[in-house]
Amino acid sequence: MRPGAVLILASALFFGACAVQSDVSENESPTVNDPLEPYNRYMFAVNDALDGGVIRPAAEAYRFVIPQPGRRAILNFLRNLESPVTLANDVLQGEVGRASVTSARFIINTTVGVAGLFDAAGAMGFERHSEDFGQTLGVYGAGGGPYFVLPIFGPSNFRDTFGMGVDVFFDPVNLWAGNTEREGVALIRTLVRGIDLRSRTIETLDEIERTSIDYYATIRSLYRQTREDEIRNGDLAPLPELGAD
Amino acid sequence: MKAIRGIFRLALVLFVSTGIGAAYAPASAQDGGAAVFIMELGDSALRMLANSELTDEERTDEFRRILLRGFDLPLIGRYALGRHWRRATEGERDEFNSLFESFIVESYATRLGRYGGETFKVTGERNGGGRDSVVRSEIQVPDGPRVRVDWRVRSRGGTLKVVDVVVEGVSMLITQRDEFASVIQRSGGQVEGLLASLRQRVR
Numbered sequence: 001m002r003p004g005a006v007l008i009l010a011s012a013l014f015f016g017a018c019a020v021q022s023d024v025s026e027n028e029s030p031t032v033n034d035p036l037e038p039y040n041r042y043m044f045a046v047n048d049a050l051d052g053g054v055i056r057p058a059a060e061a062y063r064f065v066i067p068q069p070g071r072r073a074i075l076n077f078l079r080n081l082e083s084p085v086t087l088a089n090d091v092l093q094g095e096v097g098r099a100s101v102t103s104a105r106f107i108i109n110t111t112v113g114v115a116g117l118f119d120a121a122g123a124m125g126f127e128r129h130s131e132d133f134g135q136t137l138g139v140y141g142a143g144g145g146p147y148f149v150l151p152i153f154g155p156s157n158f159r160d161t162f163g164m165g166v167d168v169f170f171d172p173v174n175l176w177a178g179n180t181e182r183e184g185v186a187l188i189r190t191l192v193r194g195i196d197l198r199s200r201t202i203e204t205l206d207e208i209e210r211t212s213i214d215y216y217a218t219i220r221s222l223y224r225q226t227r228e229d230e231i232r233n234g235d236l237a238p239l240p241e242l243g244a245d
Numbered sequence: 246m247k248a249i250r251g252i253f254r255l256a257l258v259l260f261v262s263t264g265i266g267a268a269y270a271p272a273s274a275q276d277g278g279a280a281v282f283i284m285e286l287g288d289s290a291l292r293m294l295a296n297s298e299l300t301d302e303e304r305t306d307e308f309r310r311i312l313l314r315g316f317d318l319p320l321i322g323r324y325a326l327g328r329h330w331r332r333a334t335e336g337e338r339d340e341f342n343s344l345f346e347s348f349i350v351e352s353y354a355t356r357l358g359r360y361g362g363e364t365f366k367v368t369g370e371r372n373g374g375g376r377d378s379v380v381r382s383e384i385q386v387p388d389g390p391r392v393r394v395d396w397r398v399r400s401r402g403g404t405l406k407v408v409d410v411v412v413e414g415v416s417m418l419i420t421q422r423d424e425f426a427s428v429i430q431r432s433g434g435q436v437e438g439l440l441a442s443l444r445q446r447v448r
Binding site for chain 2: 032210211212213214216217218220221222225226228229230232234236237239240242
């Protein structure tokens with residue numbers, strides 16, 4: 001199997017085991033949970049250097065070489081391939097309506113949308129959403145556990161690292177690639193996903209860095225809040241206590 | 246996608262660079278006052294951005310005025326400082342208030358974009374507890390994503406002020422508080438450490 005995936009899975013299993021124990025008591029008020037902060041800050045800096053040297057230039061080249069409609073089609077294609085993982089997690093969460101939407105989108109976009117290159121289902125009003133196993137665990141009450149910066153992949157926590165391992169392991173595309181000795185396909189897919197994601201976040205991340213006095217702490221906060229929002233499927237968050245004044 | 250330049254500025258800039266003509270019909274039992282306030286705030290900002298006679302500098306000044314009028318920055322700052330507010334001396338509080346205002350204005354009111362065809366729609370209003378309401382809205386970026394933005398609005402002495410902006414579930418208040426807490430913690434728990442960082446930032 002893919003050495004990268006094995007590594008992630010192994011670390012996920014290890015951290016996942018810790019996460020389950022420590023998360024039960026996490027209360028609603030969001031507090032920073034970062035006992036590994038020295039390691040995390042170090043890895044954040046390593047990733048930042050890697051980004052400046054390799055990932056960002058690749059993302060810029062991607063933007064430069066491939067025009068917007070082409071990048072749109074690639075994004076649609078990648079997202080369509082994510083449908084089975086989203087569907088499995090919709091089902092695990094007991095979300096019948098959302099599971100139907102995901103199925104409809106997959107069928108429509110794979111056929112009418114020419115193997116997923118066009119989001120035909122979106123135009124018909126079937127709006128895309130994404131689910132992963134980290135969110136599923138969250139829906140069942142698991143807190144995020146300690147914040148954890150992954151090499152290359154960046155911000156995560158124990159729960160979501162474990163979830164990512166599970167999703168990677170059960171992803172039909174990966175299973176197919178593993179069974180037919182097409183590991184290269186899975187690797188290329190991960191690579192393009194990363195470059196595409198980075199190409200869509202250049203301005204946003206620049207802006208966050210520019211307006212931050214502690215970039216690391218800001219990203220850590222954004223990660224936690226974004227994941228909580230995804231787990232709530234966009235419902236209004238509990239409002240922070242502001243006092244009566 | 247050129248309109249997307251930052252996550253909160255995204256909301257603020259898109260919000261102000263957006264057609265507020267969108268109809269809003271209060272669907273709930275709420276009186277819709279906060280929703281109307283949010284639409285009016287955006288309306289004055291839209292007029293500013295659509296006014297092609299303004300120089301970039303005048304545009305920034307006008308944005309700053311709208312920001313200061315519509316947002317309760319002292320309250321936002323006090324919350325962002327969290328438990329450290331109570332321990333801070335009178336002098337530290339005063340300096341923090343003025344630094345925080347400059348920090349926010351500098352972060353959000355610079356490099357304003359032009360109107361890029363975004364549309365803004367108020368989708369509802371909810372009770373936020375006490376004198377607070379939450380106005381829910383959506384911003385559609387042309388050829389891009391639809392962004393959910395919630396505005397927490399507080400009524401005080403007959404005036405309405407924005408006390409939090411929540412973009413796709415990310416709260417400006419919480420993010421600012423987490424960041425400031427980290428800076429203070431890394432300065433050995435001293436508020437002075439945060440003040441020094443802010444001083445350096447706003448100069």
